[in-house]
Amino acid sequence: MSLWDSENSFSFNPGMAHLRRLRWLEGDRGDALARVAELRAGDHVLDCTLGLGQDALVAAVVVGQQGRVVALEKSLALYAVVSEGLKTYDAGPESCRVEPVHTGAHAYLRALPSGSFDVVFFDPMFEKPKKSQPAFEMLRRFAEHAPLTPEVLEEARRVARRWVVVKGAKHSEDLRKLGLEAEPGSRYTSVIWGRVPALPPARE
Numbered sequence: 001m002s003l004w005d006s007e008n009s010f011s012f013n014p015g016m017a018h019l020r021r022l023r024w025l026e027g028d029r030g031d032a033l034a035r036v037a038e039l040r041a042g043d044h045v046l047d048c049t050l051g052l053g054q055d056a057l058v059a060a061v062v063v064g065q066q067g068r069v070v071a072l073e074k075s076l077a078l079y080a081v082v083s084e085g086l087k088t089y090d091a092g093p094e095s096c097r098v099e100p101v102h103t104g105a106h107a108y109l110r111a112l113p114s115g116s117f118d119v120v121f122f123d124p125m126f127e128k129p130k131k132s133q134p135a136f137e138m139l140r141r142f143a144e145h146a147p148l149t150p151e152v153l154e155e156a157r158r159v160a161r162r163w164v165v166v167k168g169a170k171h172s173e174d175l176r177k178l179g180l181e182a183e184p185g186s187r188y189t190s191v192i193w194g195r196v197p198a199l200p201p202a203r204e
């Protein structure tokens with residue numbers, strides 16, 4: 001399945017996720033998402049921003065076959081192309097499959113019981129567009145651009161058992177607006193990562 005508009009077309013491609021997965025399988029534990037989220041084998045991960053499916057595919061190999069990765073996408077066009085593409089991706093025996101859902105994150109989170117996932121992850125559209133691959137330019141034209149709000153972040157903290165992790169653009173206010181500090185990371189990437197602990201379970 002391909003998505004076309006007047007400027008370009010786009011089909012699913014695992015892109016850098018394929019390399020990140022191979023590195024993980026070779027024993028390289030440096031992947032930023034796995035590190036910041038402290039992902040472990042068997043974890044259940046809710047990726048609230050599926051996009052091209054790349055971070056979700058990396059999470060899928062890190063949590064392994066006993067784990068679970070559910071990934072939400074609000075744009076119907078992107079959901080259609082990426083969910084069809086993921087069906088054709090050979091995840092291999094070490095990985096679980098990504099379970100895509102066409103929905104907005106806030107409504108989905110509100111309907112979940114507290115403590116449903118070990119980690120909830122957001123990679124919202126960056127405030128300042130960075131130079132990107134053509135597939136990402138296409139994504140930008142179809143994507144949901146509404147920023148992550150403190151209200152949605154709080155809902156995610158209720159749904160998480162361990163961490164809520166947020167990816168943002170370096171030199172932007174993306175994380176600071178949410179009260180998050182950037183975690184120590186590589187000087188050479190254009191993204192930063194923040195995290196906030198899950199809310200303690202509510203007492204009866």
Ligand SMILES: C[S@@+](CC[C@H](N)C(=O)[O-])C[C@H]1O[C@@H](n2cnc3c(N)ncnc32)[C@H](O)[C@@H]1O
Binds near residue numbers: 048050052075104142
């Ligand atoms: C920056 S991209 C995510 C890229 C993804 N992490 C990857 O590795 O390919 C953000 C995606 O999240 C989607 N999105 C943004 N806000 C959303 C929301 N509230 N609910 C569901 N999807 C959302 C956008 O449509 C877009 O496809």
